[in-house]
Amino acid sequence: MLASRQKEAVVKAPPYQIFSIRETHGRAERPENRLIAHSQDAGWRSLYAAIFEEAPLQTTESAIPHPFIIYHLSRPTAVTRKIVGASQERALIGPRRLCVTPGEATTRWEHHGHPEILQVYIRESVYSAAVNDMYGCEKSAAQVLPRFAILDPLLEQLCIAIARALRDGTVEDGLYTDTLAQMIAVHLARYHCSRSHPLHMTTTKPIPSWKIRRLVDFIEENLDRDLSLGAMAAEVAVSPLYLPRSFKAAVGQSPHQYVIGRRIERAKELLSSGDSPIVDVALAVGFSSQSHLSSWFLRLVGVSPAEYRRQSAG
Numbered sequence: 142m143l144a145s146r147q148k149e150a151v152v153k154a155p156p157y158q159i160f161s162i163r164e165t166h167g168r169a170e171r172p173e174n175r176l177i178a179h180s181q182d183a184g185w186r187s188l189y190a191a192i193f194e195e196a197p198l199q200t201t202e203s204a205i206p207h208p209f210i211i212y213h214l215s216r217p218t219a220v221t222r223k224i225v226g227a228s229q230e231r232a233l234i235g236p237r238r239l240c241v242t243p244g245e246a247t248t249r250w251e252h253h254g255h256p257e258i259l260q261v262y263i264r265e266s267v268y269s270a271a272v273n274d275m276y277g278c279e280k281s282a283a284q285v286l287p288r289f290a291i292l293d294p295l296l297e298q299l300c301i302a303i304a305r306a307l308r309d310g311t312v313e314d315g316l317y318t319d320t321l322a323q324m325i326a327v328h329l330a331r332y333h334c335s336r337s338h339p340l341h342m343t344t345t346k347p348i349p350s351w352k353i354r355r356l357v358d359f360i361e362e363n364l365d366r367d368l369s370l371g372a373m374a375a376e377v378a379v380s381p382l383y384l385p386r387s388f389k390a391a392v393g394q395s396p397h398q399y400v401i402g403r404r405i406e407r408a409k410e411l412l413s414s415g416d417s418p419i420v421d422v423a424l425a426v427g428f429s430s431q432s433h434l435s436s437w438f439l440r441l442v443g444v445s446p447a448e449y450r451r452q453s454a455g
Contacts, residue, residue, distance in 0.1 A: 160180070160185055160189040160262065160264055164207065166202045166203075173196035174195050175193060177194065177257070179307065180318075184315050184367075184429070185315055185318045186315060188318060188321065189261070190303045190304075190307060192307055193260075194256070195252075195256055197253045198250055198251060200251075202248050202249075205244060206265035207263060207264055207268075208329065209263070210239060210296070210300065211239065211260050211261075212238075212239050212260075213234050215256070215257045216254060218233070219234075220233075220234050220256075221249075221250070222240065222242075222287075224246050224287055234256070237297060238290045240289050267323065267326045268330065270382065271326035282336070283335055284335045285333060286335060288333055296325070299324055299325050314401070316368055316373075319370035348377065348379060348387040352379070359376045360400055364427045365427045373396060405426075405437060412453065
Protein backbone atom coordinates (compact mmCIF):
# COMPACT_ATOMS: atom_id res chain seq x y z
CA MET A 142 0.00 0.00 0.00
CA LEU A 143 1.34 3.40 -0.93
CA ALA A 144 1.82 5.82 1.94
CA SER A 145 -0.20 8.96 1.53
CA ARG A 146 1.84 12.13 1.07
CA GLN A 147 1.56 14.94 3.56
CA LYS A 148 0.00 18.07 2.08
CA GLU A 149 0.61 21.64 3.09
CA ALA A 150 -2.19 22.94 0.90
CA VAL A 151 -5.76 22.59 2.10
CA VAL A 152 -8.22 21.51 -0.57
CA LYS A 153 -11.28 23.70 -0.50
CA ALA A 154 -14.66 22.01 -0.45
CA PRO A 155 -16.51 21.99 -3.79
CA PRO A 156 -19.20 24.66 -4.09
CA TYR A 157 -21.87 22.01 -4.56
CA GLN A 158 -22.39 18.36 -3.81
CA ILE A 159 -22.94 15.39 -6.11
CA PHE A 160 -25.94 15.97 -8.40
CA SER A 161 -28.17 13.00 -7.65
CA ILE A 162 -31.22 11.76 -9.51
CA ARG A 163 -33.31 12.74 -6.48
CA GLU A 164 -32.81 16.38 -7.55
CA THR A 165 -34.35 15.66 -10.98
CA HIS A 166 -37.77 14.47 -12.11
CA GLY A 167 -36.48 10.88 -11.98
CA ARG A 168 -37.44 9.86 -15.51
CA ALA A 169 -34.35 7.73 -16.01
CA GLU A 170 -35.26 5.35 -13.20
CA ARG A 171 -38.91 4.84 -14.05
CA PRO A 172 -39.42 1.06 -14.30
CA GLU A 173 -41.03 1.26 -17.74
CA ASN A 174 -37.96 2.96 -19.21
CA ARG A 175 -34.80 1.13 -20.33
CA LEU A 176 -31.83 2.85 -18.73
CA ILE A 177 -28.66 2.72 -20.85
CA ALA A 178 -26.25 4.90 -18.85
CA HIS A 179 -26.42 7.67 -16.29
CA SER A 180 -24.27 9.70 -13.97
CA GLN A 181 -25.92 8.67 -10.71
CA ASP A 182 -22.84 6.97 -9.26
CA ALA A 183 -20.15 8.93 -11.11
CA GLY A 184 -19.85 11.79 -8.65
CA TRP A 185 -20.76 14.55 -11.11
CA ARG A 186 -21.49 17.83 -9.33
CA SER A 187 -22.44 20.41 -11.93
CA LEU A 188 -24.83 18.36 -14.04
CA TYR A 189 -26.86 15.17 -14.03
CA ALA A 190 -27.22 13.17 -17.26
CA ALA A 191 -28.85 9.95 -18.40
CA ILE A 192 -29.32 8.05 -21.66
CA PHE A 193 -32.43 5.90 -21.79
CA GLU A 194 -35.14 4.50 -24.03
CA GLU A 195 -38.36 6.11 -22.88
CA ALA A 196 -41.68 4.30 -22.85
CA PRO A 197 -44.89 6.11 -23.86
CA LEU A 198 -45.32 9.05 -21.51
CA GLN A 199 -48.16 11.06 -20.02
CA THR A 200 -47.04 13.06 -17.01
CA THR A 201 -46.98 16.44 -15.34
CA GLU A 202 -43.57 17.31 -13.93
CA SER A 203 -43.44 19.75 -11.05
CA ALA A 204 -41.20 22.82 -10.91
CA ILE A 205 -37.62 22.27 -9.76
CA PRO A 206 -34.75 24.80 -9.74
CA HIS A 207 -32.58 23.20 -12.43
CA PRO A 208 -33.11 23.79 -16.19
CA PHE A 209 -32.86 20.67 -18.34
CA ILE A 210 -32.23 19.64 -21.92
CA ILE A 211 -33.54 16.63 -23.84
CA TYR A 212 -31.44 15.63 -26.85
CA HIS A 213 -33.12 13.06 -29.13
CA LEU A 214 -30.77 10.30 -30.22
CA SER A 215 -33.04 7.97 -32.25
CA ARG A 216 -36.62 6.93 -33.10
CA PRO A 217 -38.61 10.00 -34.19
CA THR A 218 -41.56 10.53 -31.89
CA ALA A 219 -44.51 12.93 -31.82
CA VAL A 220 -44.13 14.86 -28.56
CA THR A 221 -46.47 17.33 -26.86
CA ARG A 222 -45.24 19.77 -24.23
CA LYS A 223 -47.41 22.23 -22.26
CA ILE A 224 -45.64 24.54 -19.82
CA VAL A 225 -48.00 26.21 -17.36
CA GLY A 226 -48.55 29.77 -18.53
CA ALA A 227 -47.41 29.06 -22.12
CA SER A 228 -48.97 27.66 -25.28
CA GLN A 229 -49.01 23.94 -26.00
CA GLU A 230 -46.28 22.75 -28.39
CA ARG A 231 -46.34 19.61 -30.55
CA ALA A 232 -43.85 18.26 -33.08
CA LEU A 233 -42.44 15.09 -34.55
CA ILE A 234 -39.02 15.12 -32.90
CA GLY A 235 -36.22 13.11 -34.50
CA PRO A 236 -32.47 12.72 -33.96
CA ARG A 237 -30.43 15.88 -33.34
CA ARG A 238 -33.41 17.88 -32.11
CA LEU A 239 -33.36 19.46 -28.66
CA CYS A 240 -35.89 20.63 -26.12
CA VAL A 241 -34.87 23.13 -23.42
CA THR A 242 -37.12 23.45 -20.37
CA PRO A 243 -36.55 26.19 -17.80
CA GLY A 244 -36.08 25.46 -14.15
CA GLU A 245 -39.08 26.29 -11.98
CA ALA A 246 -41.52 25.36 -14.77
CA THR A 247 -44.47 23.01 -14.24
CA THR A 248 -44.75 21.02 -17.48
CA ARG A 249 -47.12 18.47 -19.01
CA TRP A 250 -45.48 15.96 -21.39
CA GLU A 251 -47.07 13.39 -23.67
CA HIS A 252 -45.83 11.00 -26.35
CA HIS A 253 -46.62 7.46 -27.49
CA GLY A 254 -43.30 6.31 -28.93
CA HIS A 255 -40.09 4.77 -27.63
CA PRO A 256 -37.46 7.45 -28.30
CA GLU A 257 -33.88 7.07 -27.12
CA ILE A 258 -32.91 10.32 -25.45
CA LEU A 259 -30.17 12.02 -23.50
CA GLN A 260 -31.51 14.12 -20.62
CA VAL A 261 -29.19 16.70 -19.02
CA TYR A 262 -29.93 18.81 -15.94
CA ILE A 263 -27.69 21.83 -15.28
CA ARG A 264 -27.31 22.75 -11.63
CA GLU A 265 -29.14 25.98 -10.89
CA SER A 266 -26.12 27.52 -9.15
CA VAL A 267 -23.95 26.95 -12.25
CA TYR A 268 -26.44 28.76 -14.48
CA SER A 269 -26.86 31.54 -11.91
CA ALA A 270 -23.10 32.07 -11.77
CA ALA A 271 -22.92 32.30 -15.57
CA VAL A 272 -25.70 34.89 -15.61
CA ASN A 273 -24.02 36.92 -12.89
CA ASP A 274 -20.67 36.87 -14.73
CA MET A 275 -22.23 37.77 -18.08
CA TYR A 276 -24.90 40.26 -17.11
CA GLY A 277 -24.15 41.25 -13.52
CA CYS A 278 -27.68 40.33 -12.45
CA GLU A 279 -29.65 37.64 -10.66
CA LYS A 280 -30.98 34.60 -12.49
CA SER A 281 -34.54 35.94 -12.23
CA ALA A 282 -33.59 38.74 -14.64
CA ALA A 283 -32.15 36.30 -17.23
CA GLN A 284 -34.36 33.24 -17.13
CA VAL A 285 -33.89 30.29 -19.49
CA LEU A 286 -36.45 30.39 -22.29
CA PRO A 287 -38.34 27.25 -23.35
CA ARG A 288 -37.18 25.81 -26.67
CA PHE A 289 -38.93 22.96 -28.48
CA ALA A 290 -37.58 20.65 -31.20
CA ILE A 291 -34.78 23.04 -32.15
CA LEU A 292 -31.45 22.54 -33.88
CA ASP A 293 -28.47 24.07 -32.07
CA PRO A 294 -25.09 22.82 -33.34
CA LEU A 295 -23.01 23.92 -30.34
CA LEU A 296 -25.47 22.66 -27.75
CA GLU A 297 -25.65 19.42 -29.74
CA GLN A 298 -21.86 18.99 -29.59
CA LEU A 299 -21.88 19.52 -25.83
CA CYS A 300 -24.64 16.92 -25.48
CA ILE A 301 -22.67 14.48 -27.64
CA ALA A 302 -19.63 15.01 -25.40
CA ILE A 303 -21.75 14.20 -22.34
CA ALA A 304 -23.21 11.10 -24.01
CA ARG A 305 -19.71 9.95 -24.95
CA ALA A 306 -18.53 10.43 -21.38
CA LEU A 307 -21.43 8.30 -20.14
CA ARG A 308 -20.67 5.53 -22.60
CA ASP A 309 -16.86 5.30 -22.86
CA GLY A 310 -15.44 5.40 -19.34
CA THR A 311 -14.69 9.11 -18.91
CA VAL A 312 -17.90 9.23 -16.87
CA GLU A 313 -15.65 9.38 -13.79
CA ASP A 314 -13.92 12.63 -14.82
CA GLY A 315 -15.76 15.18 -12.71
CA LEU A 316 -13.46 18.02 -13.74
CA TYR A 317 -14.33 17.38 -17.40
CA THR A 318 -18.07 17.43 -16.74
CA ASP A 319 -17.72 20.56 -14.56
CA THR A 320 -16.26 22.24 -17.66
CA LEU A 321 -19.04 20.95 -19.93
CA ALA A 322 -21.65 22.24 -17.48
CA GLN A 323 -20.03 25.68 -17.48
CA MET A 324 -20.07 25.76 -21.28
CA ILE A 325 -23.74 24.75 -21.44
CA ALA A 326 -24.69 27.34 -18.81
CA VAL A 327 -22.90 30.09 -20.74
CA HIS A 328 -24.53 29.00 -24.01
CA LEU A 329 -28.01 28.98 -22.45
CA ALA A 330 -27.41 32.43 -20.98
CA ARG A 331 -26.02 33.73 -24.28
CA TYR A 332 -28.65 32.38 -26.69
CA HIS A 333 -31.58 30.92 -24.78
CA CYS A 334 -32.49 33.32 -22.01
CA SER A 335 -34.76 36.32 -21.58
CA ARG A 336 -31.81 38.71 -21.99
CA SER A 337 -31.07 37.11 -25.37
CA HIS A 338 -27.71 38.82 -25.83
CA PRO A 339 -25.38 40.23 -23.19
CA LEU A 340 -25.63 43.98 -22.69
CA HIS A 341 -22.02 43.84 -21.62
CA MET A 342 -19.64 40.95 -21.71
CA THR A 343 -16.80 41.06 -19.25
CA THR A 344 -13.54 40.75 -21.18
CA THR A 345 -11.63 37.66 -20.18
CA LYS A 346 -8.37 38.90 -18.72
CA PRO A 347 -5.33 36.63 -18.68
CA ILE A 348 -4.65 35.06 -15.29
CA PRO A 349 -1.46 36.61 -13.89
CA SER A 350 1.58 34.36 -14.23
CA TRP A 351 2.00 34.08 -10.45
CA LYS A 352 -1.55 32.71 -10.20
CA ILE A 353 -0.85 30.19 -12.94
CA ARG A 354 2.26 29.02 -11.03
CA ARG A 355 0.25 28.82 -7.84
CA LEU A 356 -2.49 26.83 -9.57
CA VAL A 357 0.02 24.43 -11.14
CA ASP A 358 1.58 23.88 -7.70
CA PHE A 359 -1.88 23.36 -6.20
CA ILE A 360 -2.67 20.71 -8.82
CA GLU A 361 0.68 18.97 -8.27
CA GLU A 362 0.21 18.88 -4.49
CA ASN A 363 -3.34 17.55 -4.74
CA LEU A 364 -3.31 15.08 -7.63
CA ASP A 365 -4.73 12.40 -5.36
CA ARG A 366 -7.68 14.60 -4.39
CA ASP A 367 -10.96 15.45 -6.11
CA LEU A 368 -9.81 18.45 -8.14
CA SER A 369 -13.06 20.16 -9.06
CA LEU A 370 -13.16 23.19 -11.32
CA GLY A 371 -14.68 25.16 -8.44
CA ALA A 372 -11.87 24.25 -6.04
CA MET A 373 -9.22 25.18 -8.59
CA ALA A 374 -10.88 28.51 -9.36
CA ALA A 375 -11.25 29.29 -5.65
CA GLU A 376 -7.56 28.59 -5.04
CA VAL A 377 -6.57 31.52 -7.27
CA ALA A 378 -9.72 33.63 -6.79
CA VAL A 379 -10.99 33.61 -10.37
CA SER A 380 -14.39 32.75 -11.81
CA PRO A 381 -14.92 29.09 -12.84
CA LEU A 382 -16.54 30.54 -15.95
CA TYR A 383 -13.24 31.93 -17.23
CA LEU A 384 -10.70 29.56 -15.71
CA PRO A 385 -10.69 26.95 -18.54
CA ARG A 386 -10.04 29.50 -21.31
CA SER A 387 -7.47 31.49 -19.32
CA PHE A 388 -5.65 28.37 -18.17
CA LYS A 389 -5.49 26.96 -21.71
CA ALA A 390 -4.20 30.28 -23.05
CA ALA A 391 -1.37 30.21 -20.51
CA VAL A 392 -0.53 26.49 -20.36
CA GLY A 393 -1.69 25.20 -23.74
CA GLN A 394 -4.11 22.67 -22.28
CA SER A 395 -7.47 22.83 -20.55
CA PRO A 396 -7.41 22.19 -16.77
CA HIS A 397 -8.89 18.75 -17.36
CA GLN A 398 -6.28 17.79 -19.97
CA TYR A 399 -3.46 19.08 -17.77
CA VAL A 400 -4.66 17.22 -14.66
CA ILE A 401 -5.12 13.95 -16.56
CA GLY A 402 -1.66 14.29 -18.09
CA ARG A 403 -0.02 14.91 -14.71
CA ARG A 404 -1.86 11.98 -13.14
CA ILE A 405 -0.68 9.68 -15.91
CA GLU A 406 2.92 10.86 -15.52
CA ARG A 407 2.76 10.32 -11.76
CA ALA A 408 1.28 6.84 -12.34
CA LYS A 409 4.12 5.98 -14.73
CA GLU A 410 6.65 6.92 -12.03
CA LEU A 411 4.92 4.74 -9.43
CA LEU A 412 4.50 1.80 -11.81
CA SER A 413 8.14 1.77 -12.84
CA SER A 414 9.63 2.35 -9.39
CA GLY A 415 7.56 0.08 -7.14
CA ASP A 416 5.40 -3.01 -6.93
CA SER A 417 2.25 -1.59 -5.34
CA PRO A 418 -1.00 -3.02 -6.73
CA ILE A 419 -2.27 -1.09 -9.72
CA VAL A 420 -5.48 -0.22 -7.90
CA ASP A 421 -3.39 1.51 -5.21
CA VAL A 422 -1.45 3.41 -7.88
CA ALA A 423 -4.75 4.54 -9.42
CA LEU A 424 -6.08 5.89 -6.12
CA ALA A 425 -2.74 7.49 -5.22
CA VAL A 426 -2.78 9.66 -8.35
CA GLY A 427 -6.44 10.68 -8.19
CA PHE A 428 -8.23 8.18 -10.41
CA SER A 429 -11.40 6.77 -8.91
CA SER A 430 -10.65 3.14 -9.80
CA GLN A 431 -8.21 0.85 -11.57
CA SER A 432 -10.46 0.79 -14.65
CA HIS A 433 -10.49 4.58 -14.73
CA LEU A 434 -6.68 4.65 -14.74
CA SER A 435 -6.51 1.88 -17.34
CA SER A 436 -8.91 3.69 -19.68
CA TRP A 437 -6.81 6.86 -19.74
CA PHE A 438 -3.49 4.98 -19.69
CA LEU A 439 -4.42 3.04 -22.81
CA ARG A 440 -5.60 6.22 -24.50
CA LEU A 441 -2.52 8.33 -23.72
CA VAL A 442 0.31 5.82 -23.37
CA GLY A 443 -0.87 3.12 -25.74
CA VAL A 444 -0.52 0.16 -23.36
CA SER A 445 -2.18 -0.96 -20.15
CA PRO A 446 -0.64 -0.06 -16.75
CA ALA A 447 0.32 -3.71 -16.24
CA GLU A 448 2.06 -3.89 -19.62
CA TYR A 449 3.85 -0.60 -18.94
CA ARG A 450 5.16 -2.02 -15.65
CA ARG A 451 6.39 -5.15 -17.42
CA GLN A 452 8.15 -3.08 -20.09
CA SER A 453 9.74 -0.87 -17.45
CA ALA A 454 11.00 -3.88 -15.54
CA GLY A 455 12.43 -5.33 -18.72
